[in-house]
Amino acid sequence: xxxxxxxxxxxxxxxxxxxxxxxxxxxLRVLTKPVSEGISITGVMIFKEFKLPxxxxxxxxxxxxxxxxxxxxxxxxxxxxxxxxxxxxCRRHLAAEWVVETTDKLVRSNMGEYxxxxxxxxxxxxxxxxxxxxxxxxGLFPPTSxxxxxxxxxxxxxxxxxxxxxxxxxxxxxxxxxxxxxFFAPLNVIGELATPISxxxxxxxxxxxxxxxxxxxxxxxxxxxxxxxxxxxxxxxFLQMGLPAVLSVYFDVxxxxxxxxIFAMLTMLNISGGFPKELYEKRKExxxxxxxxxxxA
Amino acid sequence: xxxxxxxxxGCCALGAGIAMIAGIGPGIGEGQAVAKACEAIGRQPEAxxxxxxxxxxxxxxxxxxxIYALVIAILLIFVAPGIFAGVLKSVIGx
Numbered sequence: 001x002x003x004x005x006x007x008x009x010x011x012x013x014x015x016x017x018x019x020x021x022x023x024x025x026x027x028l029r030v031l032t033k034p035v036s037e038g039i040s041i042t043g044v045m046i047f048k049e050f051k052l053p054x055x056x057x058x059x060x061x062x063x064x065x066x067x068x069x070x071x072x073x074x075x076x077x078x079x080x081x082x083x084x085x086x087x088x089x090c091r092r093h094l095a096a097e098w099v100v101e102t103t104d105k106l107v108r109s110n111m112g113e114y115x116x117x118x119x120x121x122x123x124x125x126x127x128x129x130x131x132x133x134x135x136x137x138x139g140l141f142p143p144t145s146x147x148x149x150x151x152x153x154x155x156x157x158x159x160x161x162x163x164x165x166x167x168x169x170x171x172x173x174x175x176x177x178x179x180x181x182x183f184f185a186p187l188n189v190i191g192e193l194a195t196p197i198s199x200x201x202x203x204x205x206x207x208x209x210x211x212x213x214x215x216x217x218x219x220x221x222x223x224x225x226x227x228x229x230x231x232x233x234x235x236x237x238f239l240q241m242g243l244p245a246v247l248s249v250y251f252d253v254x255x256x257x258x259x260x261x262i263f264a265m266l267t268m269l270n271i272s273g274g275f276p277k278e279l280y281e282k283r284k285e286x287x288x289x290x291x292x293x294x295x296x297a
Numbered sequence: 298x299x300x301x302x303x304x305x306x307g308c309c310a311l312g313a314g315i316a317m318i319a320g321i322g323p324g325i326g327e328g329q330a331v332a333k334a335c336e337a338i339g340r341q342p343e344a345x346x347x348x349x350x351x352x353x354x355x356x357x358x359x360x361x362x363x364i365y366a367l368v369i370a371i372l373l374i375f376v377a378p379g380i381f382a383g384v385l386k387s388v389i390g391x
Contacts, residue, residue, distance in 0.1 A: 198361065205364035212371055262357045 007083060014082065017075035021068035025140045028064065044146045062146035069132050069143065099123065110265070111272040118268070125153065126264045133207055133256025137248070144256075145207040147200065154196035157267050161195065161274045168276030169283055199266055206259045210251030218244045298389065305381045313373040319366035326359040 032045065047064065050057040080096040103123040108116055129144060136142040143149045166173050177188045218240055225239035334352040338345050 201368065202358075202361045202364060205368045206360075209364060209367045209371065258353065258357055262354060265354060 011079065011082060014075050014079040018072050018079065021071045022135070022138060022140070025065055025068045025135070026138060029061075029140060044141065060146065060148075061141045062143040062149050065135060065140050066128075066132060066143035066149055068140075069128070069135055073127055073131055107268065110268045114275075114277070115268075115272055118271070122264050122268060125267060126260050129153075129203070129260035129263055130257050133260065134252065136207075136211065136252050136256075142207055142211070142256075144203060144259075145211055147204045150200040150204045151196070153263070154200035157199065157270065158196040160267075161270050164271055164275040167283075168279035172276065172279055195270060199263065199270075203259050203263050206255050210255050214244060214247060214251055217247060301385055301389070302382060305385065306378055309373045309378050309381070312377075313370040316366045316369045316373065320363050323360050323363035327356045330355050330359060 032047070045061040046058050047061065048059040050059070077096075080092045080099075082092075083090070084093050084096070100119075100123070103126070104116070104119045107119040107122055111118060132143045132149070134142075136145075165176070177185050177192075179188075221239040221243060229238060330352055334348050337348050341348075
């Protein structure tokens with residue numbers, strides 16, 4: 001296939017759209033970050049605050065960065081599937097196919113045939129979470145180390161879990177809380193509410209602890225090099241080179257990808273585990289029977 | 298006032314240290330999981346990839362309690378002293 005000028009132009013535009021948000025985020029970080037000495041472990045920076053009746057709406061660094069990651073990811077997806085059609089074999093098309101096939105297989109083996117339309121959702125969760133965590137590699141504030149971001153995802157998953165549990169009938173859903181004996185009802189409610197909290201805390205805690213430990217080690221190494229090399233190290237802290245980069249491979253790359261995978265895995269297991277398949281099929285049969293009875297009458 | 302502030306700071310640091318005792322649990326648990334995974338791979342080398350992925354998944358979930366403790370400790374060291382000092386100031390009024 002001969003690449004036309006228009007094809008190449010769109011390619012370059014998509015690549016630009018992929019890189020530009022990240023550069024914007026870095027520029028924003030450099031422009032707005034207050035200069036500080038030593039360790040600075042603060043929460044997320046808040047850019048703007050809107051007054052609303054119940055709760056003030058905050059536009060924080062995590063919001064902005066997660067939108068930047070989203071734009072970049074969308075451009076990546078468009079780039080990988082650009083010009084995709086039958087018979088054209090290209091490296092990026094094969095990569096895109098591999099991603100889709102792998103998530104399809106994962107969803108099918110973990111959730112069963114009924115939930116096979118969940119594959120894009122799971123793929124989006126993995127990609128969004130992994131790339132959000134990995135954005136700390138280029139100096140951005142990772143959106144996943146802000147609790148509100150991750151709790152939003154967990155809340156979405158909780159709504160999905162409850163929706164699929166309700167498919168077995170509202171009565172059965174309420175009855176599920178009073179099993180094995182009615183005395184356990186409060187404990188069951190707490191257990192139900194604990195799912196989103198534990199999911200979000202697991203993800204957020206891992207990413208946050210990684211960045212905190214990295215910051216502590218970097219500042220400790222800076223102090224050590226200052227005390228060993230004296231005044232030369234004031235401008236160049238020698239010992240800060242090397243070790244933090246090696247640790248970042250574990251704390252940023254490995255931990256970020258692993259937590260993304262685990263969040264998606266728990267999403268799949270919770271949704272498919274809570275779905276009462278037999279009750280749903282029984283209800284469906286009953287409904288069909290009633291409907292056919294009506295039409296016959 | 299100084300005494301009260303000192304007690305607040307000291308107790309926050311102590312609490313953070315005590316919270317991290319929870320690190321013992323995940324350490325033992327993950328060690329057990331990895332040991333069993335090694336045994337399983339030794340017995341069935343062809344199932345290595347499956348055993349490894351399951352083990353990493355289980356380890357990450359077992360790590361949760363440790364992570365909770367770490368979050369609590371980080372909050373106690375970096376966030377709680379400021380809040381408690383604010384409460385103290387508003388109560389004493391100085």
